[in-house]
Amino acid sequence: MSTSTTHGPRRHAIAAALLLSAALSLTACGERRATDAAPGATVEAPSPNASPSTSTSPTAPGASPYVEPGVGDGGPHHGENNAHRRAGEMSPASAKDAQKEAGRIEPVLKRLWEQGKWDPDSVRTALSPLGYEKDRLSVREMDPRYQGGHYVTPEGALVGLHVHDDACVTAFVQKTNYEVKTNGPFMETGCFEPPAGH
Known part of the structure; x- marks a missing residue:
């Protein structure tokens, strides 16, 4: 007496499900996955407004x-x-000097913003009377952003001023707003905050 088994198609379905599960786990790039939870536990997606x-x-x-x-x-x-x-640490003395320079730069950017002038050449020209050496002050166009299926470079200018080796003034001016802040230098990009990326 022989018995036939129907386990062949079922085994294929189970194998396919396991492969799919493994592939999804590998492509999640640091996201919390159901496989990280205890067996049988329900995992909820974290709220975008949740604090650490x-x-x-x-x-x-x-x-x-x-x-x-x-x-x-x-x-x-x-x-x-x-x-x-992450910006580097500033010493208290460097932080004080950086704040002083930010106080000089902020009214210039505010005036440019109010006049509708935020291109790098106008910003560079307006900051020139403050007397910064060319190797300490850098003014460039905004970082490109992915928008509508391709990268676009928004109007505006980024400003980076090396006050000391451990202190910077980082600023921008664009159509919608402007900002001036102080921080330590960034590991790879100096006074410019690195663009967000994956």
């Missing part, structure tokens, strides 16, 4: 051992992957 303190603690039951505590969404290697986006 609402992230699952790595010591919580069912928490992934790959979650980086206290950094962004807690994704693996978040801090490491975004180290280039």
Whole structure:
């Protein structure tokens, strides 16, 4: 007496589901996945307005051992992957000097913004009377942004002033607004804040 089995198609379906699950896990790029939770647990997507303190603690039951505590969404290697986006530390004396220079730059950018002049040449010319050396002051166009299926460079200018080795004034002026702030230099881009990216 022989019995026929119908496990062949079922095995193929299970294998396909496992391969799909593995592929989705590999392409999630640091996102929290259902495979990170305890078996049978329901995983909710984090709220876009959630603060870092609402992230699952790595010591919580069912928490992934790959979650980086206290950094962004807690994704693996978040801090490491975004180290280039963190400004360096400024000494108190350098921070004070940077604030002084920001106070000189801000009224110039405000005036340009009110006049509707935010192209790099106009900004460079307007900042020239402040007496900054060319190797300390850099004025350039805005960073390109992905919009409508392609990259566009918005009107406006970015300003970076090296006040000291550990201190910068970072600013921009564009049609909608302007901003002047102080910070330490960025690892890869000096006084300019690196553009956001994946």
